[in-house]
Amino acid sequence: MPAFRIAAVLGLPLIGFKLVDQSGGEGLATRWPDLGAAIAIVFMGRFALSMIAEGATLSALAIGAGAVIAAILVPWPSVFLNVIALGGAALIVLRAAYGLAGPRPVAVIGAWVKPAGRLAPWALIVFALSLPLFGDRYVLDSATRITTYVMLGWGLNIVTGLAGLLDLGYAAFFAIGAYVTAILGAGFGLSFWECLPLAAAAAAASGVLLGFPVLGLRGDYFAIVTLGFGEIIRIVANNWRSLTNGSQGVGGVPHLNFFGLADFTANPANGHPSFSQMFGVPYRPIQRVVFLYYVILALALAVNLFTRRIRVLPIGLAWEALREDEIAAQALGVDRRRVKLAAFAIGAAWGGVAGAFFATQQGFVSPESFGFIESVMITAIVVLGGMGSQLGIVLAAILIIGLPEFFRFMQEYRQLVFGAAMVAIMRFRPRGLIATRRPSVTSR
Amino acid sequence: MALPAVGAAMLEIENVSAAYGPVRALDGVNLNVGMGEIVTLIGANGAGKTTLLMTICGRPSAKAGRIKLKGQDITALPTHRIAALGVAHAPEGRHIFARMSVRENLQLGATLAAPANFARNLDRVLTLFPRLAERIDQRGGTLSGGEQQMVAIGRALMAEPDLLLLDEPSLGLAPLVVRQIFAAIGQINRERGTSILLVEQNAHHALALAHRGYVLVAGEIALEGKAADLAVNPQVRDAYLGG
Numbered sequence: 102m103p104a105f106r107i108a109a110v111l112g113l114p115l116i117g118f119k120l121v122d123q124s125g126g127e128g129l130a131t132r133w134p135d136l137g138a139a140i141a142i143v144f145m146g147r148f149a150l151s152m153i154a155e156g157a158t159l160s161a162l163a164i165g166a167g168a169v170i171a172a173i174l175v176p177w178p179s180v181f182l183n184v185i186a187l188g189g190a191a192l193i194v195l196r197a198a199y200g201l202a203g204p205r206p207v208a209v210i211g212a213w214v215k216p217a218g219r220l221a222p223w224a225l226i227v228f229a230l231s232l233p234l235f236g237d238r239y240v241l242d243s244a245t246r247i248t249t250y251v252m253l254g255w256g257l258n259i260v261t262g263l264a265g266l267l268d269l270g271y272a273a274f275f276a277i278g279a280y281v282t283a284i285l286g287a288g289f290g291l292s293f294w295e296c297l298p299l300a301a302a303a304a305a306a307s308g309v310l311l312g313f314p315v316l317g318l319r320g321d322y323f324a325i326v327t328l329g330f331g332e333i334i335r336i337v338a339n340n341w342r343s344l345t346n347g348s349q350g351v352g353g354v355p356h357l358n359f360f361g362l363a364d365f366t367a368n369p370a371n372g373h374p375s376f377s378q379m380f381g382v383p384y385r386p387i388q389r390v391v392f393l394y395y396v397i398l399a400l401a402l403a404v405n406l407f408t409r410r411i412r413v414l415p416i417g418l419a420w421e422a423l424r425e426d427e428i429a430a431q432a433l434g435v436d437r438r439r440v441k442l443a444a445f446a447i448g449a450a451w452g453g454v455a456g457a458f459f460a461t462q463q464g465f466v467s468p469e470s471f472g473f474i475e476s477v478m479i480t481a482i483v484v485l486g487g488m489g490s491q492l493g494i495v496l497a498a499i500l501i502i503g504l505p506e507f508f509r510f511m512q513e514y515r516q517l518v519f520g521a522a523m524v525a526i527m528r529f530r531p532r533g534l535i536a537t538r539r540p541s542v543t544s545r
Numbered sequence: 546m547a548l549p550a551v552g553a554a555m556l557e558i559e560n561v562s563a564a565y566g567p568v569r570a571l572d573g574v575n576l577n578v579g580m581g582e583i584v585t586l587i588g589a590n591g592a593g594k595t596t597l598l599m600t601i602c603g604r605p606s607a608k609a610g611r612i613k614l615k616g617q618d619i620t621a622l623p624t625h626r627i628a629a630l631g632v633a634h635a636p637e638g639r640h641i642f643a644r645m646s647v648r649e650n651l652q653l654g655a656t657l658a659a660p661a662n663f664a665r666n667l668d669r670v671l672t673l674f675p676r677l678a679e680r681i682d683q684r685g686g687t688l689s690g691g692e693q694q695m696v697a698i699g700r701a702l703m704a705e706p707d708l709l710l711l712d713e714p715s716l717g718l719a720p721l722v723v724r725q726i727f728a729a730i731g732q733i734n735r736e737r738g739t740s741i742l743l744v745e746q747n748a749h750h751a752l753a754l755a756h757r758g759y760v761l762v763a764g765e766i767a768l769e770g771k772a773a774d775l776a777v778n779p780q781v782r783d784a785y786l787g788g
């Protein structure tokens with residue numbers, strides 16, 4: 102069956118009709134122009150691809166170029182179709198150009214991959230550090246959100262990537278850190294900086310508490326128990342009203358201050374100087390946003406450096422050894438329980454720190470923020486990133502957290518793009534975006 | 546803890562039985578390894594040789610009988626505690642860490658050794674197996690079979706063990722490499738006085754190297770004696786030395 106006919110059959114119910122609210126209930130609206138445009142796109146795309154297959158590459162290039170122009174000029178019925186048309190046309194042009202250029206581009210690209218791979222982390226850091234120079238409030242808020250997930254990914258990476266423990270309830274530690282900070286902050290006036298170590302300690306302690314009885318379990322069973330633990334923490338937060346205020350959450354968490362020296366308000370009431378007075382700069386509300394961003398960036402980089410350090414220490418090697426071959430590792434004297442417990446506690450502590458940040462940044466904490474889907478997101482970031490690759494985790498976090506954000510203009514279709522991206526990654530890079538493991542030490 | 550007397554037993558296995566669920570793999574095995582001795586254990590496929598070495602390491606743990614190391618009862622200890630008492634195991638199938646470099650494999654071997662001795666021990670292993678020095682940053686999984694065996698033995702040596710358990714170190718290796726490996730085993734024993742329990746199918750080489758030997762048949766010790774005597778024993782010749 103030709104592609105455009107499949108498109109017509111599938112598109113009829115998917116695109117052709119739309120459920121709408123009408124005065125007397127719900128009704129169906131038709132979207133024939135959308136359907137027609139979608140079929141046209143599929144038809145043209147299929148046509149161009151067959152021409153390339155037949156060897157008529159030049160004609161395909163012409164069609165592609167025409168389609169690009171059409172995609173820009175034609176008033177498409179929806180933004181979504183516009184993007185699809187433009188993307189599809191661009192792909193056809195690329196594919197045709199690639200066909201014309203022959204196999205040479207592969208070698209050229211290949212020669213660039215290695216040095217680019219080495220430079221990428223530094224480029225990313227420079228980019229991240231300079232982001233406040235050109236980003237507005239929306240960009241910085243998004244970047245803060247993404248960086249929080251990068252930190253969570255790097256924290257979970259210690260447990261899952263290094264020690265090989267599939268933890269499906271990591272958001273629990275995030276929640277514990279957040280609640281400790283919210284309760285101590287709102288109830289006792291402790292600042293973020295004072296809460297930070299307490300949040301880490303509380304999360305680590307709960308990690309030990311959970312890990313102790315279950316670390317003996319094998320992979321899948323272990324994952325299921327952690328999943329349950331994640332739910333338990335959320336349910337406790339929901340029901341222990343006297344402590345957590347239930348589903349209404351804890352509000353009034355003190356705002357982040359400048360290392361306890363200055364506040365980010367125009368005229369602080371608590372006797373602190375304001376940040377702008379302290380540095381003699383005009384007051385602007387975005388100063389707080391920028392500082393929040395730099396704090397989470399610093400915390401995330403701290404996890405990164407910590408992981409780098411610990412990987413080459415005996416405990417880090419033992420984690421990886423246990424992940425690779427448990428029996429051999431034990432025969433070499435690795436105490437499986439203790440070593441795994443350490444991984445679990447350390448990973449939990451970093452999750453708690455991220456939670457502390459989250460509470461301060463939001464000023465409000467409720468059980469909703471720590472559902473199962475949160476754990477799934479973090480685990481997905483680590484798995485898609487390539488289990489153990491810190492750079493891969495950054496890319497995955499940008500993709501998973503940033504992509505839906507970026508495609509916000511596509512409204513309901515963005516979850517589709519998100520899902521497609523996940524499927525595509527697992528199809529083409531089944532071991533994650535960056536699957537190679539670098540040795541912890543090299544002699545040269 | 547008093548030092549054991551010279552000539553005392555390194556390893557004493559008394560009436561040990563082991564099973565995998567209902568499958569009985571060892572039945573009342575008695576075996577000794579003296580200080581500084583090389584003892585070989587030969588037997589057909591499925592006789593229980595690997596099981597015996599694994600039982601010494603505590604998995605599966607012995608169902609009956611006792612295992613003593615330097616006089617201390619280790620029968621019920623977990624694997625890592627047994628390792629900490631001086632037992633190193635180069636297991637069947639090598640079990641090296643495939644994604645980790647040769648150096649990292651050797652580092653992991655040194656988990657129990659004093660960190661101060663690391664450089665010296667690494668140097669010794671690389672002198673024993675110069676091939677590993679050339680491949681120190683290569684991933685374990687990409688090494689040849691012989692090189693992997695060298696890593697497995699080298700990794701065990703990094704722990705400075707008193708007792709070295711070797712499970713078919715010659716398996717699947719070319720004759721020249723087999724000779725190299727056996728020469729290295731002899732050297733380890735001579736230079737450091739390490740006691741060695743060597744499981745082998747290659748009875749010819751094993752009996753030439755070992756001081757004493759045991760023959761395991763269907764989970765029971767069928768024969769034991771001086772290696773030189775076993776090598777000329779008609780039963781052994783027929784069954785394990787190809788007549």
Ligand SMILES: Nc1ncnc2c1ncn2[C@@H]1O[C@H](COP(=O)(O)OP(=O)(O)OP(=O)(O)O)[C@@H](O)[C@H]1O
Nearest residue numbers: 565568570588589590591592593594595596597637
């Ligand atoms: N994990 C296991 N579960 C069940 N049975 C096992 C297991 N491991 C070994 N066995 C059985 O125990 C018996 C002894 O096995 P073992 O591996 O000790 O033999 P082996 O002497 O080392 O043989 P080979 O020379 O082939 O390595 C065999 O019958 C084997 O099938």
Ligand SMILES: [Mg+2]
Nearest residue numbers: 594595596637
């Ligand atoms: Mg065997």
